[in-house]
Amino acid sequence: MFDESNYQEIFFYVVKTGMPFYAKEFKAFEQSDVYWNVSLVPIAVSGVVKYVVYTVSDVTDDVIRRKIVEEQKQNLEAIIENMSDSLFMVDKDYSIEALNSVAKCSATEYDILGLAGQLLMYDFEGNNIAFNNHPANKILNGDKLSCFRYSLQNSHCTYYLSLSGSPVYHDGSITKALICIRDITEQVINDKLISKQEEMKTSLKVQDEIFANASHELKTPLSVIYSANQIMDMYLNNSSFIDRNKLITYNNIIKQNCFRLTRLINNITDLTKCRSGYLDFIINNENIVDIVKNITLTVSEHFKSKGIRIEFYTDVEERTMACDADKIERIVLNLISNSIKFSKIKSTIVVSIHNKEDAVEIKVSDDGIGIDSKHIDCIFERYYQADKSISRKVEGSGIGLPLVKEFVELHNGHIFVESELGKGSTFIVELPVKIAENEVDLVYSSAVNKIDMIEIEFSDIYSLNN
Missing domain, CATH: 3.30.450.20 (PAS domain)
Incomplete structure (x- = not known):
């Protein structure tokens, strides 16, 4: 020395x-x-x-300078070693070097990078990640990844992970990928539990609304039926002269409200079946133009005397596609019914069909009161009503449009609305055109049954039945 x-x-x-x-x-x-x-x-x-x-x-x-570098190196090594995340270095040959104890531990438990092919790799949308789309490949090709979330699955368990990484350069060329992986399994499971709790809360709230709406909707026709029955009973017991016209009037009131109860129960039942996956859905190759045209003209004829003008237009005479004819008819009926409810007296409802390259578009337009923009995104939600008050001017359970949406989605279609407050609304149903390979033999319902179906569908529009 x-x-x-x-x-x-x-x-x-x-x-x-x-x-x-x-x-x-x-x-x-x-x-x-x-x-x-x-x-x-x-x-x-x-x-x-x-x-x-x-x-x-x-x-x-x-x-x-060297002491500073050595101190920084020691600090960095301490940080890396004490990280809760796994840190890896992957070279072009997919050789993996664990850079900290967490990485070494996790690498011995399972194929955390998913490079060994021991586990199936999926993104958070449920899509399988092929080897050429592996995040390590992307980084080695020059991409920088931040919080790329994926899952690794086998028959026993699922791991949820978040990956960030950057390429490592030497002499201007990428030689390695520096990858940091965080195990977010517990976080994802907790988030799912919270989400389920929120869904349960929402479901309970919806149930409360169902009971409130159903109570009101059931009580109203029952009260009308009971009142009409009391008047008929009093009239039959206390009158020596039988006025046949009055009896017909009260009988029609009872019939209309029975139809209304039937409609409410049918809609609740069908909506429940849709939700649980048990609704009958019978597909056949049908000319959808005829289905929409026939039911529209039947409605138009049935209500001609009521001052309701219902017009039909089409830019194609025939378009065959796989569909459930009954569900298509109920879609059209429900949309027409909805348009009439919110239209002025003697308004015009227009039903039209528009042919597209691989789809068919059905439009139901009216010049009614329109829909406030704050309600447009909600009207297809189950049991939603823009006016929830008991004293609302238009009757309805808030089931019709959500049921229409379910029927449309059963056909892999979409429904949306264009509306301007005070100027009217246009409901647009877009259905993909496909041909069914296997058909079911069915017998169409008779014209009488269609009239009953129309009367049931329009039973809660009192202005048409009084």
Whole structure:
């Protein structure tokens, strides 16, 4: 060791032995951080050391810089080692190096990167991730990933993970991928539990609304039936002269409200079946133009005397597609019924069919009161009503449009509405045109049954039945 105290001793050693001496990065002064590199090199003449070249270079900056780097390296190693996430380095040959103890531990438990093919890899939308789309491949191809979420599955368990990573460059070329993986299994499971709890709360709230709506909707026709029955009973018991017209009027009131109860019960039952997957859905190849046209014209004829004008237009005479004819008829009936409810007296309802390349579009338009923009996104929700008050002007359970949406989606179609407050609404149903390979033999319902179906569907529009 070289220092000021033994300088003379070292000097005489160099002279005596002829051997050079080097001291690297020694602290020049005890009370200061100054570092030198020192060399003593003998120069011999005729085999005798005559001179000693003594050189000193100040390397303080280099020493301090190296110490800072070493301290930063130690800090970084401590951070990496104490991370709760797994840190890996993957090279072009998919050789994996675990950079911290968490990575080493997780790599021994299961194929956390999903590169060994031991587990099936899916994104959070449920799509299988092929090897060429593996996040490690993307990073090795130059992509930077942040919080890419995926799952690894086998027959026993599912792991949920979040991956971030960046490519590592050497001489301008990507040589490795630095990948950080966080196990979010517990978080995802907790989120699902919270989501289910929220769904349960929403479901309970919907049930309360169902009971409130159903109570009102059931009570109203029952009250009307009971009142009409009381009047008929009083009239039959206390009158010696039977007015046949009055009896017909009260009998029609009872019939209409029976239809109304039937409609409410049918809609609740069908909506429940849709939700549980038990609704009968019978597909045949039908001319959808005829289905829509016939039911529209039947409705138009049935209500001609009521001052309701219902028009039908089509830009194609025939379009055969796989559909459930009964559900298509109920879609059209429900949309016409909805349009009449919110239209003025003697309004015009227009039902039209528009042919597209691989779809059919059914439109039901009216010039009624329209829908406020704040309600448009909600009207297809189950049991939703823009006016929830008991004293609302238009009767309805809030089931019709959600049921229409269910029927449309059974056909893999879409329904949406265009509306302007005070100017009317247009409901648009778009159905994909496909041909069914296997058909079911069915007998169409008779015209009489269709009339009953129409009367049931329009039973809660009192303005048409009084």
